[in-house]
Amino acid sequence: MLCPYCSFENIVGADTCDSCSQDLTSLENHGPKSNMEQSILDTSLAHLGPKIPVMVSPDISVENVITILQENHIGCVLVGSSDRIVGIFSERDALNKVAGRFKEVAPQPISRFMTSDPESLDANTPIAFAINEMSVGHFRHLPVTYKGKLEGVISIRDMLQFLSSKYPELIQAS
Amino acid sequence: MNLRQALENETVSHVGFPAPVTIQQNQPVRRAVERMKRRRVGCILILDGENLVGIFTERDLITRVLGQRGTMDLAISELMTPNPEVARTDEPIKEVLSRFLRKGMRHLPVLDSIERPVGTLSVRRAVHFLSDHTSDTLYNLPPTHNQVPTSRGGG
Known part of the structure; x- marks a missing residue:
């Protein structure tokens, strides 16, 4: 997964970016969780x-x-x-x-x-x-x-x- | 809890509702309107003693009062909507949402298990409820809908 801070390609599930050490945990589940949430977006x-x-x-x-x-x-x-x-x-x-x-x-x-x-x-x-x-x-x-x-x-x-x-x-x- | 679970499991008392603004049925329309203004509500419940007998809303004000001579001094019981639809505290929220959609009203008086009016549930509150359960989606929205970062953030 792509680090949003430095665009470094990390392995999926990484907690911090291997390149810039930024926290990546928020990337895990930032998307809508249900059909309804998806549909209103x-x-x-x-x-x-x-x-x-x-x-x-x-x-x-x-x-x-x-x-x-x-x-x-x-x-x-x-x-x-x-x-x-x-x-x-x-x-x-x-x-x-x-x-x-x-x-x-x-x-x-x-x-x-x-x-x-x-x-x-x-x-x-x-x-x-x-x-x-x-x-x-x-x-x-x-x-x-x-x-x-x-x-x-x-x-x-x-x-x-x-x-x-x-x-x-x-x-x-x- | 996601929205689907919430719709299936939660009741009117889980959703929460403000205490009702009420007035006795023999009071003049003028007093009911003043009370609605002061309490900043769109509807008032009409009581006979402790029993709910009617509802009076902003809509009723438009259609039955404004521009019609003398109506402000009539008893509220003459211009209210008698025997309104109600919601009950233990009723599943999905039933209430269906009722809002089917019947087109904006407020439902809430009665407890011994038929006492304990609140007013509005469409707006129902939409709050829906948005509460999609909160992750809503709270993570940028301030404008088409906002995309054009450069890398940070320094």
């Missing part, structure tokens, strides 16, 4: 089929956005254009910033209440990254871009669906 977000989101302009009123969420049965809208996403407005934003003072904020532009500059990931990113990103950042939705242009949005539910398709005998989706 091999499969890109594009494979999940990111859903086309509803886009709104930054100056649309809060009231109109709430109506859009109600009528389209969706949990968030993206603010901006597909070339440049400036924000995201989700149910959580509605709870935190709109509920309790709807009358006052209804005519105001959504740009004042959205979450600005949301995290996004490239369509070629492995699913593992998105899972990590959503877990760490507590996001329910992630915009997916391709060459800087918006492709769609993936949700936590898409992740569960993908994982269940890998283990259909364990997680039955229907």
Whole structure:
């Protein structure tokens, strides 16, 4: 096996490199251990089929956005254009910033209440990254871009669906 | 333990869930919403005494409250979803994941063996659970997905 530090070819199973004495034990089992781990590294977000989101302009009123969420049965809208996403407005934003003072904020532009500059990931990113990103950042939705242009949005539910398709005998989706 | 073993063997109480945020059913919607905001949760369990009678979520806020005059002052029991699906502490986690997928909800109230609500399990927590068991894969990822060393490291 190849030493990552000096590229010396060591015999398989060596604990230290014969040439530079670096520790090689971490090379032993650094790969993914199961099919699922392999599949979330091999499969890109594009494979999940990111859903086309509803886009709104930054100056649309809060009231109109709430109506859009109600009528389209969706949990968030993206603010901006597909070339440049400036924000995201989700149910959580509605709870935190709109509920309790709807009358006052209804005519105001959504740009004042959205979450600005949301995290996004490239369509070629492995699913593992998105899972990590959503877990760490507590996001329910992630915009997916391709060459800087918006492709769609993936949700936590898409992740569960993908994982269940890998283990259909364990997680039955229907 | 790998993910397959974990899915087969672990129960809801192994996965862990936060204590529930609750409110009595005769309280106004306004108070429920304030409590959700303060506790930073997406759903609140509605109780009659100690018994679970319903659930109220961010989604319900959007569809039944916002923009509809007077709704903030109604009793929460009028706008909650009554008799919600539940998970049980001793239920295998794979059953709960299936339920999330099949029924499409984002939160399940967790009941213990004597039917007391003891927590709320979210889809997000379920994804945490999955990622915990693929932790080696995730934790060893470089900060960007296409990062490759272009030169030999060290000095």
